[in-house]
Amino acid sequence: MTEMFRDKIDVSLTVNGEPVEARVPAGQHMIDFLRLELGLTGAHVSCEHGVCGACTIRVDGDAVRGCLMLAAQADGAEVWTVEGLTDTNAISDLQDAFVARNALQCGFCTPGMLVAAEELLSKGDVPSRAEIREHLSGNYCRCTGYEAIIDAVESVAQGRAGKGKT
Amino acid sequence: MKASAGGYARAESVGHALDLLAGSDGQGRVLAGGQSLIAAMNMRLSVGDLLVDISKISELSGVIVSGGTLRIGALTRHAQVGASQVVRTHAPLLTDAVSHIAHAAIRNRGTMGGALAHADPAAEFPACALALGATMHSEGPEGARAIPAEDFFEEVFTTALKEDEILTSMTLPVAEEGEVQILEEVARRSGDYALVGLCLVKRASGHRVSLFSVGPKPILATVAMAALDAGDLEAAVDAVSSEIDPPSDTQASAAYRRHLAGVLLRRAVARLKGDTA
Numbered sequence: 001m002t003e004m005f006r007d008k009i010d011v012s013l014t015v016n017g018e019p020v021e022a023r024v025p026a027g028q029h030m031i032d033f034l035r036l037e038l039g040l041t042g043a044h045v046s047c048e049h050g051v052c053g054a055c056t057i058r059v060d061g062d063a064v065r066g067c068l069m070l071a072a073q074a075d076g077a078e079v080w081t082v083e084g085l086t087d088t089n090a091i092s093d094l095q096d097a098f099v100a101r102n103a104l105q106c107g108f109c110t111p112g113m114l115v116a117a118e119e120l121l122s123k124g125d126v127p128s129r130a131e132i133r134e135h136l137s138g139n140y141c142r143c144t145g146y147e148a149i150i151d152a153v154e155s156v157a158q159g160r161a162g163k164g165k166t
Numbered sequence: 167m168k169a170s171a172g173g174y175a176r177a178e179s180v181g182h183a184l185d186l187l188a189g190s191d192g193q194g195r196v197l198a199g200g201q202s203l204i205a206a207m208n209m210r211l212s213v214g215d216l217l218v219d220i221s222k223i224s225e226l227s228g229v230i231v232s233g234g235t236l237r238i239g240a241l242t243r244h245a246q247v248g249a250s251q252v253v254r255t256h257a258p259l260l261t262d263a264v265s266h267i268a269h270a271a272i273r274n275r276g277t278m279g280g281a282l283a284h285a286d287p288a289a290e291f292p293a294c295a296l297a298l299g300a301t302m303h304s305e306g307p308e309g310a311r312a313i314p315a316e317d318f319f320e321e322v323f324t325t326a327l328k329e330d331e332i333l334t335s336m337t338l339p340v341a342e343e344g345e346v347q348i349l350e351e352v353a354r355r356s357g358d359y360a361l362v363g364l365c366l367v368k369r370a371s372g373h374r375v376s377l378f379s380v381g382p383k384p385i386l387a388t389v390a391m392a393a394l395d396a397g398d399l400e401a402a403v404d405a406v407s408s409e410i411d412p413p414s415d416t417q418a419s420a421a422y423r424r425h426l427a428g429v430l431l432r433r434a435v436a437r438l439k440g441d442t443a
């Protein structure tokens with residue numbers, strides 16, 4: 001009966017544009033898979049119960065918690081992490097703004113912040129500071145006090161809309 | 167901590183999922199958005215489950231209106247419910263609720279059916295279902311069942327669903343002309359579970375009030391509803407605080423929760439008057 005269930009699952013997905021085939025343990029979450037199997041250590045593991053946002057990655061176009069998705073569920077998925085978004089220059093303006101505005105100190109939260117912020121920016125309009133705060137409310141930063149992060153995201157939104165300079 | 171799962175299987179259809187559950191010797195556990203279940207697995211609150219992943223079953227996702235009934239598939243994600251124009255038109259309470267549920271990244275994967283089946287006493291959707299008079303639809307080895315919201319939520323994390331059943335959708339009557347639906351809650355930070363929350367629906371037939379995070383399951387405040395129908399707000403506020411038996415915990419004392427329930431009712435009624443003026 002229970003042989004219908006597997007403790008190792010074959011998955012085939014793309015990560016940062018590259019095809020990946022793997023056999024993953026049933027209980028392994030995406031971040032352990034990315035970090036331990038693929039060596040992509042950009043997305044961080046912290047609380048592992050969805051509260052801190054350090055593990056935020058892009059799956060099929062959406063920013064999601066990597067710790068709350070099993071690698072087994074990623075069959076057929078298109079996954080992007082901060083490494084791929086960096087290599088393709090997709091978020092270089094956002095990364096530059098984070099540096100310019102001091103929006104990171106230790107940098108632990110930054111990969112997750114960038115993926116979450118990019119999701120909001122990709123909607124195209126210029127969000128208010130309150131909207132930026134709300135969108136990033138699920139991403140903890142223990143260093144910056146958030147103000148600089150909001151500044152950075154706001155300046156990129158304005159920059160992309162051609163209404164200001166980043 | 168690291169999760170321990172007993173095994174995993176991807177269900178291709180509702181029938182396949184039911185077969186998997188039936189073949190799991192009672193160890194089967196439905197995996198939808200994973201936003202509660204995988205967190206519990208990572209914390210080892212749930213160990214050794216045989217996971218039946220229903221997240222790829224497309225027939226369980228989506229929103230349709232027909233003949234005065236709105237049907238929302240169990241796998242419809244919070245973000246999809248929140249963005250749906252059809253939901254905004256016919257059940258604005260649910261649109262409102264989504265903005266209070268967790269954070270954007272969690273709303274991108276969490277499903278409405280998962281939130282209903284999980285039955286967290288502090289969750290928004292179960293209380294909305296009560297206030298709107300919704301019906302839960304399930305499939306199981308013995309066939310389909312339709313369970314009114316009032317009979318569905320039983321205890322903390324416990325519903326009328328049997329272990330071998332799957333929640334497939336929720337149906338509700340579409341909002342009437344002039345109907346008003348309001349959700350009010352108090353949480354310490356954006357995205358936190360509510361300390362107390364309240365739904366108020368005003369229809370031609372009268373008021374409906376439900377509360378969440380005030381006990382082991384969401385409740386309909388029937389005495390307060392009758393007081394509102396009679397136009398007596400003070401009596402309704404008194405009733406709403408005495409109809410609940412909230413817990414004291416690290417988040418809030420029972421007395422504070424009772425007080426908040428009254429405050430939220432006043433806020434909701436004030437919005438109702440503003441909206442209909």
Ligand SMILES: Cc1cc2nc3c(=O)[nH]c(=O)nc-3n(C[C@H](O)[C@H](O)[C@H](O)COP(=O)(O)OP(=O)(O)OC[C@H]3O[C@@H](n4cnc5c(N)ncnc54)[C@H](O)[C@@H]3O)c2cc1C
Pocket residue numbers: 049050051195196197198199200201202203204205240266267268269272275276277278279280281283284286288289290291327331332333334357358359360
């Ligand atoms: C940090 C954080 C904050 C949150 N804040 C809130 C909040 O403020 N309000 C709120 O309401 N929720 C909140 N949630 C929970 C979130 O809404 C979950 O998405 C939801 O509770 C579960 O839905 P899911 O699809 O992820 O279900 P899963 O996690 O996959 O499953 C949850 C449970 O329901 C069962 N189940 C799921 N789908 C079905 C089905 N179709 N039939 C039968 N059983 C099923 C599973 O077996 C499991 O026991 C929060 C979660 C996190 C991590």
Ligand code: FES
Pocket residue numbers: 044045046047048049050051052053054055056065066067068
């Ligand atoms: S590690 Fe995923 S949210 Fe904290």
Ligand code: FES
Pocket residue numbers: 103104105106107108109110140141142143144
């Ligand atoms: S920069 Fe250190 S946690 Fe955000």
